[in-house]
Amino acid sequence: MDTLECIKTRRSIRKYKDKPVEWEKLVAILDAGRLAPSAGNLLNFKLILVKDEGNRQKLAEASFNQMWMAKAPMHIVICAEPEKGEAFYGTRGKILYTTQGCAAAAENMLLAANAQGLGSCWVGAFDEDIVRRVINLPEQAFPHAIITIGYADENPPMPPRIIFRDLVYLEMWWGRRKNAPQSWYSIEVEKQFKKGKKNLKKLAERIKDKINKK
Secondary structure, three states, rough: OOOHHHHHHHOOOOEEEEOOHHHHHHHHHHHHHHHHOOHHHHOEEEEEEEEEEEEHHHHHOOOOOOOOHHHHHHHEEEEEOHHHHHHHHHHHHHHHHHHHHHHHHHHHHHHHHHHHOOOOEEEEOHHHHHHHHHHOOOOOOOOEEEEEOOOOEEEEEOOOOOOOOHHOOOOOOOOOOOOOHHHHHHHHHHHHHHHHHHHHHHHHHHHHHHHHHH
């Protein structure tokens, strides 16, 4: 699977099979987090792998009772060390750069999971104090995200996305057509048109199959 295909096919998975995840795949996912970009290469975060069923249950309860999380055989808790960022970059390093580093690690791991045929979900809604107690965090560390990992037991469609022309500006805010080459938006339009034709063809084939079976 190439990089763009991996990005396009990644989904947030909330249903998991009762199937263990191979350790070599987990190591690859964790290493992808380690290789994420980080301000000053500080890597001021730690990754805590949670396998114990009881602890996964507690993390699910701490995440405002998102009990589907407990079905995922592995959780990865991304824990920030903001004081290290502050020591080098002041308040901006403590708040912004630290958050960016954790987010980059999270996305790397989501993509690494998808590339290996695994499902994952980025969870950010939880009671920080409870999570802290479950994984025994020291005072200087803070939980930023919980990543659930496992074999997907669902295949959700891509959720609606903002259209290309409303997302991307050229050179400046609201920089659009007058500054952009005519092909700027047409490339994306053409891609969506081809995708639509492909989906219509699949639908027609399914309808034909149903008719033939009758």
